[in-house]
Amino acid sequence: MSPSARRSARSETRQVAALAWRESEGGLQILMITSRETRRWVIPKGGRMVGKTDPEAAAIEAMEEAGVQGSIKTAAIGVFRYMKRLRGGEERAYLVAVYPLKVLIQLGAWPEQAERERRWMSPEAAAASVHEPDLARLIRDFAAAWSPDPFIG
Structure with missing residues (x-):
């Protein structure tokens, strides 16, 4: 393997993510989706x-x-890493920066609606549902630092 091929095999692909959240009567909720x-x-x-x-x-x-x-x-609240198995069988490493998104509008129809399920979860359930330990920690840390919006209610 050439040095450049080894370097690209080791390097992480950078991605961005939204930690979508809302305040409900029961407190903070996190929006989770299924991967395709x-x-x-x-x-x-x-x-x-x-x-x-x-x-x-x-x-x-x-x-x-x-x-x-x-x-x-x-400002990102942190990063998490994950590995994805590509169609050819090789794996690729990803580094994902996470940005909190306060949900103001939830659409009834959206581009990937037929490919995914979405579900509002408590922070505890959201953290328990993911496979990436770093993402679970980010969700728990976000929930611990979150405080209710005094202008809602």
């Missing part, structure tokens, strides 16, 4: 986009994959 292929619970995520900031790209992914729009923070 494995049907595992994940948060909306995708590649970085030319001409868009990372938070803007994360918000676009949330609209396309989960059918939600809202106010996204410009």
Whole structure:
């Protein structure tokens, strides 16, 4: 294997994700979606986009994959890593920056509606549903730092 092939095999592909949340009467809720292929619970995520900031790209992914729009923070709350098995059998490492998105609009129809399920969960259930320990920790840390919006209610 050439040095450049080894380097690209080791490097992580960078992605962005939205941690979509809302406040309900029961407290904080996190929006989870299923992945298209494995049907595992994940948060909306995708590649970085030319001409868009990372938070803007994360918000676009949330609209396309989960059918939600809202106010996204410009600072990431952290990162998580995961491995994806590609169709050829090889694995690729991903590093995902996560941006909180306060959901203001939930659409009844959205681009990937036929390919995914979406579900609002408590932070505890959301953290327990994911396979990536770093993502579970980010969800728990976000919930621990969250406080109710004094202007709602």
